[in-house]
Amino acid sequence: MTADADGFTAALRAQAQRYHDQHPFHIRMNAGLLGRQQIRGWVANRYYYQQNIPRKDAAILANCPDREVRRRWVRRILDHDGTAGGEGGIEAWLRLAEAVGLSREEVRSERHLVPGVRFAVDAYVTFARTRPWTEAVASSLTELFAPDLMSERLAAFERCYPWIDRDGLGYFRDRLTQAPRDAEHALQVVVERCRSADEQARAVAALSFKCDVLWSILDAIDHAYPD
Numbered sequence: 001m002t003a004d005a006d007g008f009t010a011a012l013r014a015q016a017q018r019y020h021d022q023h024p025f026h027i028r029m030n031a032g033l034l035g036r037q038q039i040r041g042w043v044a045n046r047y048y049y050q051q052n053i054p055r056k057d058a059a060i061l062a063n064c065p066d067r068e069v070r071r072r073w074v075r076r077i078l079d080h081d082g083t084a085g086g087e088g089g090i091e092a093w094l095r096l097a098e099a100v101g102l103s104r105e106e107v108r109s110e111r112h113l114v115p116g117v118r119f120a121v122d123a124y125v126t127f128a129r130t131r132p133w134t135e136a137v138a139s140s141l142t143e144l145f146a147p148d149l150m151s152e153r154l155a156a157f158e159r160c161y162p163w164i165d166r167d168g169l170g171y172f173r174d175r176l177t178q179a180p181r182d183a184e185h186a187l188q189v190v191v192e193r194c195r196s197a198d199e200q201a202r203a204v205a206a207l208s209f210k211c212d213v214l215w216s217i218l219d220a221i222d223h224a225y226p227d
């Protein structure tokens with residue numbers, strides 16, 4: 001890696017300071033301080049994010065002219081959608097929903113979905129549809145920061161929320177391996193493709209935008225389910 005690439009990677013990684021692990025709602029979640037309605041509200045609302053991730057990834061595929069990148073990126077869609085009934089991340093999220101006491105039907109109906117979450121998630125999908133594909137790939141790099149939060153969350157759910165059925169936590173376990181693998185690939189693509197100062201600045205801005213998306217989702221959930 002060139003010195004320039006090192007600096008660029010460092011600038012991308014520095015966005016970790018704006019990641020949603022620092023959001024007050026996540027801090028309270030991982031400290032075991034949330035009530036059942038708050039956990040349920042978070043799970044029901046985050047379903048909208050989970051459901052839209054494959055559409056976001058399909059937008060990246062549609063805009064990407066590089067076969068090698070597409071071959072690798074298409075796996076993300078299959079990770080979330082699965083290839084048959086009962087498989088995939090969205091199914092695993094629905095099992096999480098059941099484990100916290102929600103029915104599949106009420107989650108799928110979007111009856112708990114709050115407007116701010118819808119707007120933030122839709123903004124992420126629109127970003128991937130309308131911006132250059134390398135920027136959309138850069139915006140996925142929040143996943144570089146996700147594994148620590150996921151393992152902390154998994155431990156917190158097991159320790160602090162005994163009313164949640166352990167069998168429903170498979171989604172987080174799967175992401176512990178999927179997220180680092182996906183993020184390393186995305187980082188490699190972004191570092192290879194974004195060479196000029198302008199391209200690199202746009203990539204960092206894309207990642208910053210994504211931090212705002214994730215933060216806004218939690219702001220909206222926090223507001224809808226107060227202590």
Ligand SMILES: O=C(O)c1cc(C(=O)O)c2c(n1)C(=O)C(=O)c1cc(C(=O)O)[nH]c1-2
Nearest residue numbers: 053089139140141142143145146149175214
């Ligand atoms: O629960 C989380 O904190 C969290 C964060 C993120 C992220 O950082 O974008 C993702 C996920 N989960 C996740 O489950 C997931 O599938 C995912 C896909 C992406 C993406 O941008 O492509 N981010 C994330």
